Amino acid sequence: MSASGSKGALLAAAALMVNAFVWGVSWWPFRQLESHGVHPLWATAIIYVVSLGCLLAVRPRAWRGLLQYPLLGLLMVASGLTNVGFNWAVTVGDVVRVVLLFYLMPLWAVLLAWLLLGEKPTAISLSRMLLALVGVVIVLKTGDSAWPVPESAADWLALMGGFSFALTNILLRKLRHTPAESRVLAMFGGGALMATSAACLGLARGVVALPPAPALSWLVYAVALSLAFLIGNLALQYGAARLSSHGTALIMLSEVVFASASSVALGAAELTGRTLAGGGLILLAALWSALACDKPAPSVRRRAG
Template sequence: MPSTPSPAPATPLFSVLALMFNAFVWGVSWWPLRQLEQAGLHPLWATALIYLMALGCTLLAFPSALRQWLDQPALWGLALAAGLTNVCFNWAVTVGDVVRVVLLFYLMPLWAGLLAWWLLGERPRGADLLRMGLALGGVAVVLKAPGSGWPVPESLSDWLGLTGGFSFALTNVMLRRLHQTPAPARVLAMFGGGSLLSALTAGVGLSQGLVTPLPAPDLAWLAGAAALSMAYLGGNVALQYGASRLRSSTTALVMLSEVLFASASAVALGAAELPLRVWLGGALIVAAAAWSAWAPSQPPTHD
C-alpha cells in the first residue's frame, strides 16, 4: 500500500520495478488467501496470523519502533485505518468477484478528496470534483445490475470493497499527516493494526457464527501463511524503496498496475466475470485514479 514518498527521483527503473512488485503481491494475494481458506483457515484468521508474523520480523529488525509507536498516539489512528483496510480487502477478495472488489477498492480520488478536505483542510478544486464525479459514475456502472433499480452494493464483498477503499484512502491521508514519524514506527503500526483488528473481527464473527474457528495447527496452512507473510513484508520493503525515490504522482500511477495483476489473474483462474458494464465502469474508475495521479501538484487550498 502507498506510503509517504519524498520527491527525490533516483534509479527510476529499479524504483518502478519495486513498486510493480508490491502491486503484484497485492494483486494476486487473493489466490493464496483462497487456498488458505480451502485448508480451513478463514481469511480473517489468516490476515491476523500473516501480519503477526510480519510484525515479529519488523520488531526484530527495528526493536525501537515499538517505543516510537507507543509514544505517538496518532499512530493508533494509522493502525486502525490500515487494519480495517486489510480486514476488508482480504475478506472481500476471498468471498467475492476479485475484479469487482478491486475496482470498488480503488475509488481513491473520491475518498481521498473528501478525507483531505475533512482532515487536512484542503478544499477540492473544480478538477477534483470532476474526478470524484468520474469515479462515482464508474462505481454506479459497476454496481448497476441488469433489471435492478438504483445501483447499490448487493453483497458482502461489495460493502467490504467500498469500506476497504475508504479506509485505504484514510491510511494514505494519515501517512501524509505522519510523514515526520520514523518509517519503522509507521510500518509497525500498520502491521500491528492489521493483526489486531483482524483477530478482533474474527473473534466477533466467531461468536456470531459468521467465522469458522481457528483450525488445529497444520504444516500446510502454517507454511502457506508464513510464505504470504514474507511476500507482504517484501512488498512493503519494495514500496518503501520505490515510493521514496519517485514523485507521488508516478507512484500512484504505477500502483494502478495492481488492477491489471488482479484482473488478469482472476480471469485466468476463473475467479471473476467481466461483463461489459464492468469494463466500462472499471475504465471510468481507473481513468479517475490515473487523472488524479497525473494531475500537477499545486499548493492546497485550505478552509
C-alpha cells in the same frame, strides 16, 4: 538523466511492480487458505503477527513512536480495516469487481482531505470525484436492482476497505514527520489487531470458525504469503522513496491489471461490459488523480505488506 539515475529509476519502478504483483495475486493464496478452513480474517491476523514480529526483532524501539504520536493509533485502525476489507472481499467476491470498488481513491480522498487536512476541493478534484462516482454507479447497477447499491458482502467490504485505504493515505501525509519505523509498526500492528479482533467477534457470533490445527497443507500458504507481504513492503519502501508520488501512484495501478488477468484466467472473476465500462471510468479517475500529484510521497503510501 544520467545512466546511474536511469538505472535507479528502473530499479525503483521494478520494486513497485513487485509490490503491485504481490497484492494483485494475493487473492489466490487467500482462497487456498480458505479452502483448508482458514478464514481470511485469521489468515490476515497470522500474516501481520509474523510481519510485526519481524519488524520488532529488527527495530525493537519502534513502539515508542506510538506513545509519542497518538494519531498513529488512528493510522493503526485505518490500515487494519483496509486489510480486513480487502483480504476478506477478494477471498469471497468477484476479484475484478472488488479491486475496482477498492480503488475509489479519488472519491474518498477528496472528502477526507477536506475534512482532515483542510484542503478545500477544487473544480478539478470534484470532476475526478464525479468521474469515479459515475464509474461506481455503472459497476453496481444491475438489471435486477432498482438502484446502484452494493449487492453482496464482498461489495460492502471492498468499499469499506477502499475508504480505509484512502484514510490511511491521508493520515500518512499528516504523519509524515513521524519516524518511518513507527508508521510501519502502526500499519503492521493494525493489520494484526483489527483482523484478530474481527475474527474473534465473528467467532462469538458464529460467523467465523476457528482455524484448523496446524498442518503443512495450509501453513505453507500462510508462510509464503507472510514472506511475500514482507518482500512487497520492502519493495514499496525502496521504490516509493526514489520516485515521485505521481509516478508511484501510476505504477501501483498495475495491481488492477495483475488482479484482473490472474482472476479471469483462473475463473475467479467475470469481465462484463458493465464492469469494463464502469471500471474504465474509475481507473481513469485514479489515473487523473495520480498525474495531478506533485508532492513527494512518504516512505509508505498504502497498505502495509
